[in-house]
Amino acid sequence: MDVIFYISAIVALLCTIMVVTRKHIVHAFLYLVVSLFAISVIFFVSGAPFVAALEVIVYAGAIMILFLFAIMMLNLGKDSVKKEKVLLTPGIWTLPTILCVVLLIELVYAFRSVRLAGSPVKIIDAAQVSNSLFGGYVLAVELTGMLLIAGIVGAYHIGKEKKREYHRYLQTNDSENE
């Protein structure tokens, strides 16, 4: 299992470096999703399948899609259509795909491996997680709820706009031409 951990860790690191060095934000997201998959594999082989599933569903699924949605909404106009055409040239998606395939192979190997059953890794399932979340850690869950209120109220205040104003970084060419 150590080998799987190291390979996934390298994939995660590589992807995260790619995230911060990409110029185009959608490409960065592509790598971020792969990085989250890699972390999810690490969780899986460390005996936390529930957290691994959550990582994929919540982070790679819900949050990333929301991000992508928000970005697509911000870039309306003819210009962005032109930009989107060159978004998916083969050079862009090759590396993430290869990395994803590596992770997939790892996952299949981990599933087929019989050693997981005999290894010292203790598997923690969903029931145990929810028992501690709503047992001893219930106050932490409540406090997290307050954290979400803070986030929402803050975002509501900062993001509220009466007049539509673009930040200078977000101004595209066609909005300048108008």
Next chain:
Amino acid sequence: MVTVEALGYIMPEIVLAIGAVVVMLMIAVKRNAILTNVATILTFIIALFFLINQPQQDVNVTNLFFVDSIGRFLTGLILCSAIVITIYSLPYFKNQKELKEEYYILLILATLGSVCMGISNHFVSFVISLELLSVSLFALIGYLRHESTSIEAALKYLIMAAVATSFILFGFALIYTVTGKMDLQGLTSFSSGSNMNFIMLAGFAMTIVGFGFKMALTPFHLWTPDIYSAAPAPVAAFIATISKGAAFVFLLRLFYNLGGLQQESVWIAFAAIATSSMFIGNWLGLRQENLKRLIAYSSISHLGYLMVGFLAISQDGIRSSMFYLLAYFASILAIFGMITYFSGKKGELIKIEDYRGLFWSKPWLAAVFTVIMLSLAGIPLTAGFLGKFYILTAGMGTGKIFLLIVLAVSSTIGLFYYLRVVAVMLSREESSIGEHIGSNSFMLKLAMAVLFVLIIWLGVYPSSFLQMIGI
């Protein structure tokens, strides 16, 4: 599991949480700045009431929280400071075009975060309350979002806080790797059993860096002046007092429980941070023309003094640090109150030059201002002096002579810039202060008067407060 009996001990926190929701719903029904302000103050007062009526004993509330006398003292201190800051906020935001009501929700939530941090007994509860505090503070710093400086400051704080949190998390993870425990009591039982290894030390180092960011100790202090000068004065007061105090108390709990300070290398790291904070804070303040930046440098050096109490590793050290926190809170709240008092339609008076000749046009206010400055400098008969005195006593008791010499020398350097402000106020020239919000806010005047009395009281007759700390 949580028992009803145990919940009684965290009633102040529960009241704050309910208060935040109630205030939010109230805004949904009717937007009114004064009403919201009063509701916020009421929330804090009810929380304070529950705190005072608590039985005085040390109790574990699940694994996550531990309510003891330090925690209670800090909770009380934070709630009182929050009341003062709420009072500042009403007149301060009156002139702003921004919607004012959301501010109070965020203020209550930030207070909740810091109160929970003060009684945290577990890495999880600490990290969540730290995040609660930071997330509320981003929005509070950038509250006047039409000013580019304020958004810039919010972004800076966002990045800094994220870096600090990730350092703290990684440090905690490393400590957990070695010990297998995340609650402080479990860590105590571990530390008595075995010695430190490399991973543990790395964990300590990461944690120290994270806390250094949070408490703005040198060399992690660079964000402080920018954010103090750009944030609204009441928010800056919040950052300077409540958030630092809460982080300090958890640091105290962590290292006193874990016994990391007995390690030579950890102790030296802290001593180096304390020494450089005291010197660099005071040194950078010397030629500062901007009053809010000057307070930022002053607060860096004050946290350095506080670390001397922390490094004494004794009950006296804890007691003196708590008293110092009280004195520091009072002085910093008062000085930000002064800035709030003199801010007008055109904004805050943040240049020291703006206060030229204040003594001849408004002698009473200038006198209060002078006393606050003297308290920050640590002149006898003010709170700041006794705070430093107790810290020195605690340090003397454990023979940390080097730090004490640094404390004495650096506070002498600091005296220069505090007195420079007083000298500017005393100079015989026409005062250029125009209309300011303090002149027609009774509550603000009252808050300033209370803080003024408190500073003098702490400096002259501290025994009643020492009893309150009673650790």
